[in-house]
Amino acid sequence: MEPRLLLSSGLLCLTVLASTATAAEPPVAALVQRIKAVSAEGQGNADANRALQELAKGGGKSLTAILGAMNGANDYALNWLRAAVETIAQHESAARHPLPLAELKQFLANTREHPQARRLAYDLIAREDPATAKALLPGFLNDPSNELRRDAVQLLVDAAAAQTKAGDRTAAAAGLGDALKHARDPDQIESIAKSLTDLGQKVDLQKTFGWLTRWKIIGPFDNTGGAGFEKAFPPEQSVDATAEYDGKAGKVRWQDYQTKSEYGLIDFNQPLDALKEVTAYASTEFWTEKGRTAEIRLGCKNGWKVWLNGKLLFGRDEYHRGVEIDQYRLTADLKPGKNVLLIKCCQNEQKEDWTKEWEFQVRITDAEGTPLASSKSN
Secondary structure (H helix, E strand, C coil): CCCCCCCCHHHCCCCHHHCCCCCCCCCHHHHHHHHHCCCHHHCCHHHHHHHHHHHHCCHHHHHHHHHHCCCCCCHHHHHHHHHHHHHHHHHHHHCCCCCCHHHHHHHHHCCCCCHHHHHHHHHHHHHHCHHHHHHHHHHHCCCCCHHHHHHHHHHHHHHHHHHHHCCCHHHHHHHHHHHHHHCCCHHHHHHHHHHHHHCCCCCCHHHHHCECCEEEEEEEEECHHHHHHCCCCHHHCCCCCCCEEECCCCEEECEEEECCCCCCCEECHHHHCCCCCEEEEEEEEEEECCCEEEEEEEEECCEEEEEECCEEEEEECCCCCCCCCCCEEEEEEECCEEEEEEEEEECCCCCCHHHCCCEEEEEEECCCCCECCCCCCC
């Protein structure tokens, strides 16, 4: 994946490159705090621009301080700080001044720094010394920054491609298997899985992605005119596997459901039929020995809500806008022992063939996308 520096249009016209390297050293800490004060709707942009121009006067020796300031910065400030780093790097290159490689390598090695900042540090190292950067890549296979991990995984993929071309399919398969174990980005996982399949290797995508596949489903309840999204039906009060409720067309009960989809799709049409203007619920248990913060990663093109242990995490009242893996990422606190996940999924009134899908996919991961497995099967 090619690294990208996202610069707002307002930053492209900066006059920073006119700054001289002989200017007085700026107070870096104070200047980056002015940049970090930027907020929505352009508030603070003018002062951030002035601070950025002052930062450029410090040259390359200011780079790691600016990179370090990315910790705790909002998205607007991150944009300005990235611009400051890139501007200084360009200025130093034009002046034929070397970048501080030792300091950048030390910063890169600190996994507690902001992932985007560490990626920028790596890119600066690669610009200054490509051989050193390439030598560092294999060490990022387990890195908490997916932007660095991805490139390390790609090294294994490229090596496997060369082995395949040379006719060593056994070595290629072994290398791709290692790559798949370390990959976290869905597109890279899918690409590696296809290469393994082409080599005749079986890939368990359910396990690789960590989909939650065993559920209890109840419904349908009424969603005429979209009113069911906000209406609290009984499963929202408590998840009682023995309960029976009044549904849209009669009594409804919880029923077991296990998906065979390699992408973990929970398809309400299978147990409940292809219905419209309805809503239904799916519930599963997730067990963990220790409490921890995790991410519930959901993909869904229907209206949905998600609860964990009775607490509503989030919901979207939208329909048929497309679906992708990890489309929504909800931060959640898992408690020790049993955690109950409840998902509400609604269908609207549209009749076109492309609106018939009534499904979702979900997995629980850490912040880097590593799947977490339940300590007990449900």
